[in-house]
Amino acid sequence: RVHAPDDASDVSSTHSSIMDYSGPRLYKQPTTKSNRGIMLNAVEYCVFPGAVNAEAKRRVLEEIARSEAKHFLVLFRDAGCQFRALYSYCPDTEQVTKLYGTGPKHVNDRMFDKFFKYNSGSKCFSQVHTKHLTVTIDAFTIHNSLWQGKKTQLPSKKDMALVI
Template identity: 50%
Template structure:
């Protein structure tokens, strides 16, 4: 199923893209509720939800330049179009996969 087909099923008023890092590699789409400040995954690869302390950088999309630009804030609002989370949150945690000496 394509992302556009997934988006048709979404009733959220505001969506935020999750990038892997500053290289703006797409990972997921999240719905954002300004009333509750909840950021919950809609589709893609990433945490089920994102809290304020997980956020590394936030981005605004410039339709003139057709690119995302980091903005100097850690808080999320309806003016935020994308974000990244701290790198250590991408580490895969597999139970029982601890290294043996």
Template identity: 45%
Template sequence: TSSRPINQNGDKDWETGSSGTSPAPEYTGPKLFKEPSLKSNKFIIHNALSRCCLAGKVNETQKNKIVEEMEKSSANHFLILFRDANCQFRGVYTMNPDTQELVRLAGVGPRSVSSGQVEAIFKYSSDRKQFSTIPSKTMGMSVDAFTIPSQLWQGGATHPERGNGGVSF
């Protein structure tokens, strides 16, 4: 006779007994569960540069340099700096999620911009291949581009004696 407990129906009691077979072998196939990672907009920004901001042969060298800088960066969130609301490309920035500070990765513009200095924010639509204004001032992961007030474009080099509103070029 078996030493395994049997319930009234003659079935094995799964709570206290064991089936006598070894446990399932360790799964060695492909990992189906991927560790959660911070969402990245690198692909979206790459598309925006290729199809909108720096489209065409004339911009290929500049676009390739910027894409190369993005690939080297460990950042997950990239933002395009526009000269103004006409969406004229100036540079690519990364955002520090803790400080909300934007730091220039490539292109021209201030070396760093605080989120308080951002004038307008934009979202890129891959379908329409264009940017649209987001009616908000909150810098989040859904933001793909931004503008700064025109006075921050004045000068170029930092002149501490004149002051530049805390922007460093």
């Protein structure tokens, strides 16, 4: 006697029970990853360490608390990681908008120079070698030519006429 495989009936009964399920949805749409906690840690321990920076630290922490953004970026003057501004980043629209500090109101893809990620274990920023901004980035620099306020050259004394 040959028996028909028993698992064929299991598949059809399992399929119908899934279709009849009316409980809570088990799949949850992924939400945008936020770096708010990481940035609070970075501002506290790395960007503004010590009592001398207490006022600047307070202002930046207030801006982060006030903002509804999920992702924040710090603008550094250069690879020396000196704070210049706090930005919000919206990955959907790729908009980078200044919240506080000194720097351009908006930053676009052509303005970025270097990217950094905050390491909460070693409490420091390390450079990430990439060409484009992603949600894994926590800080950046812009091209040196974009910084305004370059000192103008004064004429040299040898070119000045002596007035007697």
